[in-house]
Amino acid sequence: MNEKVPKYMELVNWVKLKLEAGELNTGDKLYSENQLSKMFSMSRQTVRHGISKLEQEGIVERIQGSGTYLCNKGMVKQPKTLNIAVVTTYVDRYIFPNVIKEMEKVISSAGYFTQIAFTYNTLERERAILQKFLDHNIVDGIIIEPTKSGLPNPNIELYRQLKRRKIPIIFINCYYPNLDLPHVAMDDRIAGLLAVNHLIEAGHKRIAGIFKADDRQGHFRYTGFIKGLLSAGLDIHDDHIIWIDTEDTNHMEDNESRILNRIKDCTASVCYNDEVAVSIVEMCKRNKISIPQQLSIISIDDSDLAAYCEIPLTSIAYPIKELGEKVATNMIQLIQNYNFDANYDFIPTISMRDSVRRLR
Amino acid sequence: MNEKVPKYMELVNWVKLKLEAGELNTGDKLYSENQLSKMFSMSRQTVRHGISKLEQEGIVERIQGSGTYLCNKGMVKQPKTLNIAVVTTYVDRYIFPNVIKEMEKVISSAGYFTQIAFTYNTLERERAILQKFLDHNIVDGIIIEPTKSGLPNPNIELYRQLKRRKIPIIFINCYYPNLDLPHVAMDDRIAGLLAVNHLIEAGHKRIAGIFKADDRQGHFRYTGFIKGLLSAGLDIHDDHIIWIDTEDTNHMEDNESRILNRIKDCTASVCYNDEVAVSIVEMCKRNKISIPQQLSIISIDDSDLAAYCEIPLTSIAYPIKELGEKVATNMIQLIQNYNFDANYDFIPTISMRDSVRRLR
C-alpha cells in the first residue's frame, strides 16, 4: 500500500528490465513519447520525465525529430579507465625492473596505461594501495605480487571487495590461499625440486636448505626441496633447514653464527633466492669457507646477482621476460573476457655456473 | 537576432556567471523556484527545467522541502584523475629504477597514482605516449625525460598542446630548448667542468672527452669540459673529442678502433656517463691498456655501474634520490598552484674511486 514510487519510475524500470532481458538492445529505437503515453496511461509530460531520468543515467539518447534511442552505455558497466595497475614488492632491485619493463611493453601496446605502486613487502602499504583502488575506482585491472604470502593476511578482505566489483586481478610470483583468483608464476615446487636434485646428482648427501618463512614461495620451494630429498632416499635433518624472514634478509650479518652452525655439517645448500645466496657467499668469505670446494651453493631466480656474483652462482632460472609478458597478456584478455582463465605456471630450468662442486 | 537559445538557458547561464563572478558560492542557497519564476518572468516549470540542467551538470543540488543549493563541483575544473605520469627513456638499468622508486614514494604519499611509460629514447614512442595523454586526458601532471634532446624534435608541438591544456609538465634530467617548461636536473655544465678540473688538478694535460651527440646533456657536459680546458689554459684538440650517439652505445665494439686511435695520445678521458666509461674500461682491457696507469678515466652519473665496475670508477655524482624526490614534490606543488616555479638544478659533487691516477 506504500505507493511511494513516482509514476514515471514505472517507465524507467520497464526500460531497464527490457534492456536486461535483451528485448531492447543497443541502438534500438524506443517507442515514441505519445505511444508510451498511451501504453502506460500517463501524460506525455510524465513520459518525458521518465525518459529524462534514463537520459541522465546514459541509458537512452534523444534525437529531436527522430526518436529516442538506447545507448551503448548500458547502465551496468562503468567507463574504462584504461589503467592497469602493477603492484610489486620492490622496484629498484633484483628481477623487478625487468619484469616491469616487459609488462609495460605489452600494456602500452594494447593501448592501456601502466600504473605502478610498491608495497616494500609490508602489509600497511599493501592495504593503503588496495584501499586507494577501492576508493577511487581508477583501474581496469590489477597485477599484484602478494605481500608476506606465507602468513595470514588481514588484507584478504580488500581483495574480496575488489573481486566483487569484478575488477580483474592476477597475482604474480605467488598467490594467497583461500582466494580464488588467477596467478602467473614459476612453479616454485619444481624450482625447489630441481635445485636439490642437481645437488644430489652431483653427489651431495648432506644438504642444507635456507628458506623464507613469511613468503609462500618459500613454502613451495621448501616443499620441492623435501620431495627431492625423500625420493632420493636421503634423511631429513630438521637442523639443516633454516627459516628466515623478510627482516632477516636485510640484516643477514645478525644471522651469521646461527646459519653457519647449522650448515657446517653439510656439503651443499639450497638457497631461497639469489639475494640470500649472495649473503651466504659473503658470509663464507668472511669465515674462510671456500665455495664450491667446502660448500656448494645453488640458488633460485637466476637474476643478475647470480650472474655477476664474485663466484658466479648456479641458479634455477626464473623466466623473467616471459613472466612479464605472459601476465600482461593475460590481463588484457581477462579485461576483455571476465571468464578467461588467466592462470599460468612456468616450468623453471637450471642455469649452471661455478658454485656447485661435483663430488667423487 | 538569432534568438535560438531556449528561455531556460537564461537562468542556467545566469547561475554560471554568478558562480564565476563569486557572487554565488559553494553551499549557498539559490532563490526559490517561485522567486526565480518572478525574477526571470518565466513559469515555474521553465525555472525547474533550467535547474534540472544545472543539476545534471552537477552545479546545484535540490533538497525537497529545503531548497536548491550550489554544489562544490564547480563546473570549471574537470575532475582530477589522480594520475601523475612518469615517462623515462629506460626502466631496467642505470639510475632509472632508483629514480622511479623515489618518485613513487612521494607521489603515492601525496595521494596520487604513478603512471609509467618508457620511450627507449625513440621519437616514435615519445610521440605515441604524448598523443595518448592528449587523447585520453587521463593525467594531472607529467614528469618526463626528453628523448634525443640534442636533436630537433618533431614532437615539440605535442608538448605545446599539453601546455595549452594547462597540464603541468616537468622535465627531468634534461629539457628541450625553445619550450618554456620547468625542469629538475643536475647542472650538466658543472658536471663536465668538475670532471675535467679533477683531471687537470691531478696533473693531466692531454685529456680526451667522449660525449653523446643526440642528447643535450651531452652538449652541456661538453660545454663544461671545454670551459675547464680553456680556463686552465690548455689547448683544445678536436680529435680528442669523440661524439657518439644512442645507437653507438649499444654497439661500442664497432667504435673500438675509432675511439682508441683518437685517445692514444691522451693520459686521461672524461666519459659522458658510466655506461660509456664501462665500455671504455672493457675496451682497454681487451687492448692491454691499463687503467689508471696508462689511462685515467672519470665518468659522470655515479651509478651502480661506477661503484661495482672491475676498476671502481671516479665519477661525478648524480643526486639520484634527491632528484626523484625533488621532481615529484615540485609536481605536487605545481598541480596545486599552476604558477609555482618548479625549476631546480642540482650542483653535482665528485665520488672519488680508483680510475684516476695522480701524475708526478
Place this chain on the structure above:
DNA sequence: AATTATTTGTGCGTATGTATC
C-alpha cells in the same frame, strides 16, 4: 525539391503531494 507526418523540444497553466523548518 517541396510537402507532410512524426518526433522531440520549449513554454506555460493548474493541482496536489511531501519534506523541511
Place this chain on the structure above:
DNA sequence: AGATACATACGCACAAATAAT
C-alpha cells in the same frame, strides 16, 4: 501547525528537427 520549499502529475500549444512521400 503552518508556511515554504521542491516533487509529481496532467493539460495544452507551438517550434524545430527529421524522415518519408
